Amino acid sequence: MFGIGMPEMLLILAVALLVFGPRRLPELARTLGRTFGKVRTAARGVQREFEREMAQTGLQRPGDAPPPTPPAAPPPPSEPPAPGPERSGPSGN
Numbered sequence: 001m002f003g004i005g006m007p008e009m010l011l012i013l014a015v016a017l018l019v020f021g022p023r024r025l026p027e028l029a030r031t032l033g034r035t036f037g038k039v040r041t042a043a044r045g046v047q048r049e050f051e052r053e054m055a056q057t058g059l060q061r062p063g064d065a066p067p068p069t070p071p072a073a074p075p076p077p078s079e080p081p082a083p084g085p086e087r088s089g090p091s092g093n
Contacts, residue, residue: 016028
């Protein structure tokens, strides 16, 4: 849970007990629990809506995307111009 171990949780609980007192601590814990529940429910709703929109537009999750196609082969080199009738220069020779 958030990368917090048991020693850290006990420290947070001790500080909260000192700051809020034993009478207000259960009320605070209840309020925090309800708030986290509401946030989690809202986040799930947003995630479902996002996935529904992705499905409707045909998009996929980045991890689900098929591998990219290799780049197209380069075009063949252009052929040199065909020899045509020789023209003389501006002098008309």
